[in-house]
Amino acid sequence: EAQVTQNPRYLITVTGKKLTVTCSQNMNHEYMSWYRQDPGLGLRQIYYSMNVEVTDKGDVPEGYKVSRKEKRNFPLILESPSPNQTSLYFCASSFRLGTSVPRNEQFFGPGTRLTVL
Amino acid sequence: SQQGEEDPQALSIQEGENATMNCSYKTSINNLQWYRQNSGRGLVHLILIRSNEREKHSGRLRVTLDTSKKSSSLLITASRAADTASYFCATDSPGMAGGTSYGKLTFGQGTILTVHP
Numbered sequence: 001e002a003q004v005t006q007n008p009r010y011l012i013t014v015t016g017k018k019l020t021v022t023c024s025q026n027m028n029h030e031y032m033s034w035y036r037q038d039p040g041l042g043l044r045q046i047y048y049s050m051n052v053e054v055t056d057k058g059d060v061p062e063g064y065k066v067s068r069k070e071k072r073n074f075p076l077i078l079e080s081p082s083p084n085q086t087s088l089y090f091c092a093s094s095f096r097l098g099t100s101v102p103r104n105e106q107f108f109g110p111g112t113r114l115t116v117l
Numbered sequence: 118s119q120q121g122e123e124d125p126q127a128l129s130i131q132e133g134e135n136a137t138m139n140c141s142y143k144t145s146i147n148n149l150q151w152y153r154q155n156s157g158r159g160l161v162h163l164i165l166i167r168s169n170e171r172e173k174h175s176g177r178l179r180v181t182l183d184t185s186k187k188s189s190s191l192l193i194t195a196s197r198a199a200d201t202a203s204y205f206c207a208t209d210s211p212g213m214a215g216g217t218s219y220g221k222l223t224f225g226q227g228t229i230l231t232v233h234p
Contacts, residue, residue: 004159035224042205042226043160090159104209105150106222108159 002027004109006091012115013081021076021112023091030096032074033058033106034066036087043090049074050096081116088113123206127229136193138228140206141186147209149182149189150222154203163191163204198234203227 004025013019025032033048035058045058049068063085065077074093078085092106124139140149148167152160166173166182166189173180179192193200207222 033222040226043224045223088157092160104148105162105165106160106207108152108161110159111157113157 002107004091004093004107006089006109006112008112009110010113012117014117015082016080019078019081019114021078021089021091021114023074023076023109024072025074025091025093025107026072027093027107028071029093029107030071031104031106032068032091032093034064034074034076035090035092036060036085037090037111038087046076046089081114083116086114086116123204123225123228125228126226127231129231129233130196131233132196132198134196134232136196136200136230136232138191138204138206138230140189140191140225142189142206142208143187144208144210146184147211149180150207150209151178151180151189151191152205152207152224154205154227156202160205193230196230196232198232201230201232203229 007022030051034046035043036046037043044060046060046064047058047066049055052068052071055066055068068074089112091109094104094106122141130136146168148165150165151163153163154160164175164178164180166180168184177194182189205224205227207224209222
């Protein structure tokens, strides 16, 4: 089954304790992205990656790191989490748009609800 | 400010009625997409309309795009209680190199649709 998986789904942690949220897709997508969703603010992009070893900042990258060592995985790292990073996080993937790929709808993971105390 | 702004923020209707949601955006786009999100779950792609298209249908969904007004609308006909969800528009804007899309989507804040049985 084609899907995007995230782990963990729920996480409660304390300020300053490093954590990683994993994201994996099995659709051979080049493009992957992380979003956070907060009430009244919609989805905001944190980081994205257009292919292996190619990452770039989104709209709200402060306090986050990512890496793309393999095509299928795109982990989100919080080196020193703070309470303002309490949020619902989504990973998404898609094909890169090109002449042979007319659509670039994104496929979303189920979400990770993070609480930082 | 947000690239995609949905209107209304919340919509409450009875089963069988039509639901119309609007989205406005600010910059030029390659395409505009609509996504649905059930409470706390991942987003699911509904429909994509390209910048050179004016109207598109998919089942009970009808999407229009007016690039001169930088706006789109999503119509759900004969709504059902199961349509209760949040609906987001997302714009895919030209990237850095010659108008090619890099798959970066910018989401609006969403419209919360409630359909009463």
